[in-house]
Amino acid sequence: MVRDRLNVAWLQLLALAIATLAAASLLPSRWLIDAVVLSLAMAKGRVIVLEFLGLRHAPALWRGLLTTWLAGLTMLAGLAVALRAMV
Template structure:
């Protein structure tokens, strides 16, 4: 059964609001807030890829390649956020 686009859109809205809730307040551990924001972005990207780009029923190779790309971009963003912390130490 194919997920409803409206259901997916509502989940994306909730994840976006969660991203704003995590990212806006000043926290004691900004690196942790950044990690949560990146994880939420990864979840949103996966939903978009699977449901709006319709890769949910695509061959596993395509799904795997695009998912690996999402993980790679998220991982590089995480590493880019770590560089200032490592240089400051």
């Protein structure tokens, strides 16, 4: 049962990685590429946190803290990309 869930998570990560490559090569504008790639990175991080770190059945506080940390990290990366584009 756990092994099946990990296989599904691995397939999700693979699909998200392929979507990242497709977004980077198919989207027309640079800011849109950056936004989509960062969003997909956050989605991949969420899969890793829930499935591979085993927090799917952890208390909601832990899941919320790690999801908030992941969202904050993604926002900081987005800010860095935006600042770099302005320079």
